[in-house]
Amino acid sequence: PGNLVEKVQAIVLSGGSAFGLDAATGVMKYLEERGFGYETSAGRVPIVPAAIIFDLNIGDSKVRPGANEGYQACLAATDGKVTEGCVGAGTGATVGKILGVERAIKSGLGTASQKIAGDIVVAALIVVNAVGDVIELGTGKILAGPRKPDESGFLSTSELWKGELKEAVPPFNTVIGVVATDAKLSKAEASKLARVAQVGIARTIDPCHTMYDGDALFVLSSGDKDADVNALGAAAAEVVAEAIVRAIQKAETLAGVPAAKDIRTC
Missing domain, CATH: 3.60.70.12 (L-amino peptidase D-ALA esterase/amidase)
Structure with a gap:
């Protein structure tokens, strides 16, 4: 609470263990393209905290979310009812x-x-x-x-x-x-x-x-x-x-x- 940045532009929750943190890169790309982020002398930097779960022991451990999946999630986002269960970060x-x-x-x-x-x-x-x-x-x-x-x-x-x-x-x-x-x-x-x-x-x-x-x-x-x-x-x-x-x-x-x-x- 005592630091400089006051706002975030998104939160990422993902599976894939630490590999899944790469999904935040895709979210940042999506936000940067649309002019969202913290204003700096070098341009806007999207602030996107992220958290992951370890689920590599469920299914194929080589299948995990990355930057592309993060970007696609932004494109698919709606303000409608949220799907629950084995979806998104909850899949594994x-x-x-x-x-x-x-x-x-x-x-x-x-x-x-x-x-x-x-x-x-x-x-x-x-x-x-x-x-x-x-x-x-x-x-x-x-x-x-x-x-x-x-x-x-x-x-x-x-x-x-x-x-x-x-x-x-x-x-x-x-x-x-x-x-x-x-x-x-x-x-x-x-x-x-x-x-x-x-x-x-x-x-x-x-x-x-x-x-x-x-x-x-x-x-x-x-x-x-x-x-x-x-x-x-x-x-x-x-x-x-x-x-x-x-x-x-x-x-x-x-x-x-x-x-x-x-x-x-x-």
Whole structure:
């Protein structure tokens, strides 16, 4: 919040591990061609923060997004309904990986939004690639976690971890996403809101923020409406939690990793 640049022109969320960061190059090219960016003596420089998930163990590891895919994503962007599930950065996302990806559950990308103070929108778009389980809001029921050997439901990652687990834990996991609002925010307020929004991760992923997770949330303000930051924070945590659950509900079985809806539970 204390640095010079006040605005960003885009956020990129991608799969492909560190290779996927190249998608931001295509987004920058698209923005530069249209005159968007931070004004410098050498021209406008688009400011495009990016975050990625590790999904190279799902499908062909040589197939990953690059600059061309980032550029094409800009061309395909609309203001219509967002497609959820195994799309975009959520294509290779999985959860419940403490026993390895062979016992994991397919995840994806989820969204949620709500209005506060009458007409102020708070929305979240989350890619769920956690090592832990996704749990149901209000009940604590495991919606997605490491599959039981007989495929009859899910084991608890927390209980496995606290027990005598001898199998290696995959170290490549993260939850990434964006919280956006049409309320007016300073950079300091946006930074605070990003921290508060992480509460939504804690409500729906167990365990979360582990040494094997690299969770990151961005906050965007696109409007000029006055709003209480505390109210925005409460809403942000709620929509993040809802989006995480939807990422599981909308996911489909892919590359041999089953979706939660394809697992019979007892």
